[in-house]
Amino acid sequence: MSDRRTLQIKQMSAHPGPIPGEGVQRGFDVCKLIDTTTCIGCKACEVACVEWNDMPFSATTFDNTYQTMPETRWNFWNLIKFNEHQRADGTIQWLMRKDQCMHCADPGCLRACPADGAIVQYTNGIVDFQQENCIGCEFCVSGCPFDIPKFNKTTKKVYKCTLCSDRVGQGLEPACIKACPTGCLKFGTKDDMKFIAETRATQLRDHFGYDKAGVYDPQSIGGTHVIYVLHDATQPELYGGLPKDPQIPWSYTVWKWLAKPVLGTFTLFGLLGVCLHYVMVGPRRPQPEPPEKEVLDGNRG
Amino acid sequence: MGTAVERFDQKAHHAFDKLGQNHVYEGELLRHRVYTRFLHWMVALFFFLALFSGFGIYLPWLFRWFTPIFGGGPLSRAMHPWFGVAFVAFFALQTLNWIKPMRWTSGDTRWIRNIRSVVSGSEKMEPPDTGFFNAGQKVQFWEIVAGCVVYLITGIILWVGADTFGRWTVAISYVLHDISALIMLGGIFIHIYLSTIGEPGTFQAMTRGAVSEAWAWTFHPAWYQQVTGRDPYQACEEARRRMSWRS
Numbered sequence: 001m002s003d004r005r006t007l008q009i010k011q012m013s014a015h016p017g018p019i020p021g022e023g024v025q026r027g028f029d030v031c032k033l034i035d036t037t038t039c040i041g042c043k044a045c046e047v048a049c050v051e052w053n054d055m056p057f058s059a060t061t062f063d064n065t066y067q068t069m070p071e072t073r074w075n076f077w078n079l080i081k082f083n084e085h086q087r088a089d090g091t092i093q094w095l096m097r098k099d100q101c102m103h104c105a106d107p108g109c110l111r112a113c114p115a116d117g118a119i120v121q122y123t124n125g126i127v128d129f130q131q132e133n134c135i136g137c138e139f140c141v142s143g144c145p146f147d148i149p150k151f152n153k154t155t156k157k158v159y160k161c162t163l164c165s166d167r168v169g170q171g172l173e174p175a176c177i178k179a180c181p182t183g184c185l186k187f188g189t190k191d192d193m194k195f196i197a198e199t200r201a202t203q204l205r206d207h208f209g210y211d212k213a214g215v216y217d218p219q220s221i222g223g224t225h226v227i228y229v230l231h232d233a234t235q236p237e238l239y240g241g242l243p244k245d246p247q248i249p250w251s252y253t254v255w256k257w258l259a260k261p262v263l264g265t266f267t268l269f270g271l272l273g274v275c276l277h278y279v280m281v282g283p284r285r286p287q288p289e290p291p292e293k294e295v296l297d298g299n300r301g
Numbered sequence: 302m303g304t305a306v307e308r309f310d311q312k313a314h315h316a317f318d319k320l321g322q323n324h325v326y327e328g329e330l331l332r333h334r335v336y337t338r339f340l341h342w343m344v345a346l347f348f349f350l351a352l353f354s355g356f357g358i359y360l361p362w363l364f365r366w367f368t369p370i371f372g373g374g375p376l377s378r379a380m381h382p383w384f385g386v387a388f389v390a391f392f393a394l395q396t397l398n399w400i401k402p403m404r405w406t407s408g409d410t411r412w413i414r415n416i417r418s419v420v421s422g423s424e425k426m427e428p429p430d431t432g433f434f435n436a437g438q439k440v441q442f443w444e445i446v447a448g449c450v451v452y453l454i455t456g457i458i459l460w461v462g463a464d465t466f467g468r469w470t471v472a473i474s475y476v477l478h479d480i481s482a483l484i485m486l487g488g489i490f491i492h493i494y495l496s497t498i499g500e501p502g503t504f505q506a507m508t509r510g511a512v513s514e515a516w517a518w519t520f521h522p523a524w525y526q527q528v529t530g531r532d533p534y535q536a537c538e539e540a541r542r543r544m545s546w547r548s
Binding site: 138139144278281289 | 358359360361364368374375377378425426468469471472473476480483487498500501502513515518520538541
């Protein structure tokens with residue numbers, strides 16, 4: 001796919017009219033669409049994720065909900081969050097949201113990471129951890145607005161959902177998508193998924209009485225490669241703490257890419273300063289020193 | 302500081318004087334005893350270990366240069382906090398050791414106001430009220446004390462991680478940790494310069510422990526007066542008269 005795309009003609013000399021083949025192939029970002037309104041909470045995606053990624057067994061936690069465990073783990077990347085929401089009229093609405101890495105267009109984990117090559121973003125938008133380069137500092141945990149990277153205390157590495165980059169690279173859909181029985185999970189290009197999501201949201205608004213239905217694709221981090229259709233897009237927090245306006249800490253932006261190199265260089269000027277002091281002013285010696293000669297003009301003095 | 306601290310400090314000094322030796326020759330004064338020198342070099346060792354293991358992680362440009370020294374990124378990250386803890390621990394002992402001579406005086410304020418003449422080299426001798434440490438050394442000392450507090454608090458937050466302290470606490474701690482490191486790094490350039498080529502005769506104070514009397518009356522006149530009972534400026538003038546090149 002990628003080879004053919006790079007050989008697509010972009011400009012043509014002395015050619016009137018459009019360029020042949022232009023716009024036929026699309027360079028695309030992949031995207032996972034999660035329609036929370038059709039999720040039945042069957043957890044097939046959780047099982048498929050553990051199976052495909054060959055995860056060791058992870059003990060579940062029972063806390064009087066249907067939720068498998070309180071949050072994702074280093075070996076459990078896909079978790080449906082079950083939330084009972086009481087509507088204004090007193091009735092209960094069950095909100096189920098499949099929680100996993102959002103594959104942000106502007107990934108906070110990647111910005112925060114100090115290790116060369118430990119986090120990469122592919123051109124298709126997938127954000128992937130390269131554990132062989134991870135140094136286990138856990139800065140990515142603080143960079144992530146969705147609390148996704150999880151530290152393994154034994155291997156001292158951080159793990160998260162890969163959006164099945166191994167499957168996607170072979171033209172397959174991610175394991176969770178394949179397992180979903182209701183079709184609430186879809187996988188395709190970002191444009192297509194956005195279109196389907198918006199269409200579904202319009203349908204929910206116009207025909208199902210969900211006036212506030214909408215698509216969750218937060219622009220504060222440049223959009224995500226996992227998008228949600230929510231019954232109430234104005235309150236994403238209801239869905240197990242989905243942030244309305246996810247942010248990367250300013251320190252990872254301003255400090256890391258601007259102030260760090262600038263101040264680091266500034267400190268080197270300190271080194272230059274003492275060297276210049278030595279050659280221009282010279283050392284202070286214990287007194288008394290030999291009396292100074294009158295030096296008028298260099299060697300001629 | 303209470304007497305318990307002083308007793309501890311004196312005991313440590315005695316114990317280390319038995320382990321090591323202080324050789325002071327004719328025309329010299331004892332400046333730093335074995336315990337002080339030991340602490341200084343342990344602080345220096347762990348400072349540089351923490352500095353290099355930290356700087357590999359601090360600047361992506363230096364990652365591939367500095368992390369191999371410690372056996373790679375993961376080991377750098379694993380060892381850096383322990384280097385830091387050792388640095389802070391030894392510096393804490395040095396603080397107990399030095400807290401008295403490091404006390405700030407009105408003479409120090411005058412010294413700082415007059416810093417231009419020190420940097421430009423126009424003042425050959427230190428002012429008469431400069432004691433065991435001058436104001437510049439005191440500023441650096443207290444900067445490191447403050448830096449150690451910042452290192453310790455932010456370092457523990459970074460060490461334990463965002464799961465316990467929250468992601469914003471970690472993100473801010475990281476900046477403070479770095480700023481503290483940069484200030485200390487800037488200070489260390491000046492420290493190394495002045496203790497070696499910048500003020501010749503200083504380095505041996507931290508190796509053998511002894512300095513020449515000329516060094517003492519030039520850089521620490523009040524201390525010279527205190528330990529010898531002689532007037533530093535007069536001593537300097539007498540030495541000048543004795544010198545053969547004055548014909």
